[in-house]
Amino acid sequence: MSSPTPPALSAETLAALRADFPILNQEIRPGVPLTYLDNGATSQKPAAVIDAMSHYYEHMNANVHRGVHAFAERATAAYEGARQKVADLIGAGDAQEIIYVRNTTEAINLVARTWGDATLHTGDVVISTEMEHHANIVPWQMMAERTGVTVKYIPITETGLLDMGEYRKLLAEGNVKLVAVAHVSNVLGTINPVKEIIKLAHEAGALALIDGAQSVPGMPVNVRDLDADFYAFSAHKMLGPTGIGVLYGKYDLLEKMPPYNGGGSMISKVTLTGTKYAHAPQKFEAGTPAIAEAVGLGAAVDYLTKIGLANVIEHEKALISYAMERLSEVIGLTTYGPSVEERSGLVSFTLKGVHAHDLAQGLDAAGVAVRAGHHCAMPLHDKLGVAATLRASFYVYNTMEEVDTLINAIESTRRYFA
Amino acid sequence: MDLYSENILDHSRNPRHWHALENPDIDYEESNPLCGDHLHLMLHVDDNGVITEVGWEGQGCAISKASASMLGEQLVGMKLEDARNISKEEVLENIGLPLGPVRVKCALLSLKVLKAGAYGLSSPEGAPTPSAE
Numbered sequence: 001m002s003s004p005t006p007p008a009l010s011a012e013t014l015a016a017l018r019a020d021f022p023i024l025n026q027e028i029r030p031g032v033p034l035t036y037l038d039n040g041a042t043s044q045k046p047a048a049v050i051d052a053m054s055h056y057y058e059h060m061n062a063n064v065h066r067g068v069h070a071f072a073e074r075a076t077a078a079y080e081g082a083r084q085k086v087a088d089l090i091g092a093g094d095a096q097e098i099i100y101v102r103n104t105t106e107a108i109n110l111v112a113r114t115w116g117d118a119t120l121h122t123g124d125v126v127i128s129t130e131m132e133h134h135a136n137i138v139p140w141q142m143m144a145e146r147t148g149v150t151v152k153y154i155p156i157t158e159t160g161l162l163d164m165g166e167y168r169k170l171l172a173e174g175n176v177k178l179v180a181v182a183h184v185s186n187v188l189g190t191i192n193p194v195k196e197i198i199k200l201a202h203e204a205g206a207l208a209l210i211d212g213a214q215s216v217p218g219m220p221v222n223v224r225d226l227d228a229d230f231y232a233f234s235a236h237k238m239l240g241p242t243g244i245g246v247l248y249g250k251y252d253l254l255e256k257m258p259p260y261n262g263g264g265s266m267i268s269k270v271t272l273t274g275t276k277y278a279h280a281p282q283k284f285e286a287g288t289p290a291i292a293e294a295v296g297l298g299a300a301v302d303y304l305t306k307i308g309l310a311n312v313i314e315h316e317k318a319l320i321s322y323a324m325e326r327l328s329e330v331i332g333l334t335t336y337g338p339s340v341e342e343r344s345g346l347v348s349f350t351l352k353g354v355h356a357h358d359l360a361q362g363l364d365a366a367g368v369a370v371r372a373g374h375h376c377a378m379p380l381h382d383k384l385g386v387a388a389t390l391r392a393s394f395y396v397y398n399t400m401e402e403v404d405t406l407i408n409a410i411e412s413t414r415r416y417f418a
Numbered sequence: 419m420d421l422y423s424e425n426i427l428d429h430s431r432n433p434r435h436w437h438a439l440e441n442p443d444i445d446y447e448e449s450n451p452l453c454g455d456h457l458h459l460m461l462h463v464d465d466n467g468v469i470t471e472v473g474w475e476g477q478g479c480a481i482s483k484a485s486a487s488m489l490g491e492q493l494v495g496m497k498l499e500d501a502r503n504i505s506k507e508e509v510l511e512n513i514g515l516p517l518g519p520v521r522v523k524c525a526l527l528s529l530k531v532l533k534a535g536a537y538g539l540s541s542p543e544g545a546p547t548p549s550a551e
Contacts, residue, residue, distance in 0.1 A: 355480060357455075372453065
C-alpha cells in the first residue's frame with residue numbers, strides 16, 4: 001500500500017472541523033462509531049447552520065416582504081442577505097438572479113414549466129445525457145408530452161465520460177433549444193466539461209441548464225465564467241437544510257419567463273380582472289417561502305466559504321485517490337466511472353456475488369453509511385448493465401481512516417457471503 | 419460478522435423451486451424500482467384449486483431471494499384461495515430478522531408478486547425479464 005496523498009486539511013483542522021458537526025460525534029450502535037459516506041445523498045450539518053436556524057426562530061421569526069414591524073424587517077433582511085451570499089458563492093451578477101426553490105428537482109421543473117412550456121414547440125430538441133439523475137430527465141420527458149419537443153441524450157464512453165463527438169453530432173442535427181447536463185455525475189463522479197458544453201450549445205443557438213447538485217457543495221463554481229443560462233442546486237447537499245434549493249438564471253431570461261406558481265408575493269398589482277407580475281426573483285416565489293431554511297443556507301455558505309471550496313475539492317481528491325486505490329485491491333470489486341483526475345469525491349461499485357443491498361447491510365453493521373440502489377439514475381444503470389450499485393461519497397469532514405473503515409467492512413462482508 | 423441467520427443465508431444461496439415452469443397457470447413478475455430486484459413467479463394449479471408446483475426466477479438480494487424461497491415451499495399443496503390470505507406478518511416472521519422500512523420491501527416483494535398473480539393480474543408493462551438482461 002503506497003502512502004496516500006497528504007490531505008489538503010491538516011489533521012488539526014480536520015479534527016476541529018469534525019467537532020463542528022454534532023451528528024458525527026456519536027455511535028450508531030453501542031461501540032460502533034458513525035462513518036458517514038452518503039454525502040451524495042445529503043450532507044451533515046454543522047452547528048453553525050443548526051444554530052442559525054434556531055436563532056432565527058427564537059429571535060426574529062416573522063413573514064418576509066410583508067409588514068413593517070421590526071421582526072418582519074429583520075426576517076426579510078436575513079432572508080435576502082442569504083440570497084446575496086448565494087449569489088456571491090456562485091459568482092452571479094446580481095442577487096436578483098437567485099431564485100429560492102425547494103431543491104434541484106424543483107429548479108429544473110420550474111425551467112421546464114415556465115421557460116420550456118412558453119418557448120418550445122414540436123420539432124424543437126432538448127439534449128440531456130445518459131448519466132443524468134432522474135431530476136434532469138423526467139421533467140424534460142414530461143415537458144415533451146406537453147409541448148411535442150424531442151429529447152435526445154448524449155451517450156457516455158466506456159470510461160464514463162460524456163461522448164463529446166456524439167454531442168457535436170446531436171447539435172449538428174439541428175433545432176436544439178436547450179442542453180441540460182449535470183456538472184458532476186451523482187453515480188460516476190465524472191466532472192463534466194460544462195464550460196465547453198455550454199459554449200457549444202450557445203454556438204448552436206441553444207441555452208444551457210446545468211444540474212449543480214453534486215458540484216456546488218464540493219468545488220468552486222462561477223456561473224458567469226461558465227456562461228450558464230440556468231444553474232440548479234440544493235442546500236442540503238452543501239451543509240445546509242433540506243427544503244431549500246436554488247435556481248440561478250440570467251436576469252434577462254428570467255424577466256422574459258412567465259411565472260411559476262400563482263399567489264402572494266409574486267405580484268405587483270392584482271385586480272379582479274387580471275394580475276401584473278412582480279420582477280424576478282419574486283415572480284417565481286409565490287407564497288410564504290422557506291425562511292428559516294434560507295437563513296440556514298446562508299450560514300452553510302458562510303461555513304463553506306470559510307473553509308474555502310478549493311480546499312474542499314482538494315481534500316475530496318485526496319480521499320477519493322486513496323479510496324480508489326484501496327478498492328482496486330478488493331477481490332471481485334468493480335468500480336464505475338473515470339480516473340481520479342476526472343472525478344469528484346464519490347465512487348460507485350459492485351462486488352461480485354453480493355447484492356448491493358446485502359453489501360450495504362454489511363457495511364451498516366460496521367457503522368458505514370453508503371447508498372445502495374440505482375441512485376435515481378436507472379438509464380445509467382441500464383447502460384452499465386447492473387441493477388444496483390453501492391456508492392461511497394466523501395465530503396470535507398471525512399478522513400483517510402474512514403476510507404480504511406470502509407475497505408475493512410467491505411472485506412469482512414465479502415468473506416461473510418463468500 | 420453476523421448479519422443474517424444461517425437459515426436465510428441457506429435459502430438465499432440455494433433458493434428452492436428456482437426454475438421456470440412450462441405452461442404455468444399463474445405467471446406474474448414484478449420489479450422493486452428502488453433496488454432493481456426482480457421476481458418472476460409461475461404456479462401450476464390443479465382442478466381443485468390446489469397449488470401443485472412453484473417456480474421462481476429472477477434476481478435480488480439475499481433477503482428477497484430467501485423470502486421467495488421460503489414462500490415457495492409454503493405454497494406447494496396449498497389452496498390458491500388460502501395463498502391469497504398469507505399475511506405480511508407471516509412472511510416477516512419467516513425471515514425472523516428485524517428489518518427497516520427499506521429492507522421490508524425486499525422481504526415482501528415475493529408476497530406482492532404472489533398476491534398480484536393469485537388475483538389474476540397481468541405483469542406490468544415493461545417488466546424486464548431476467549433472460550433479456
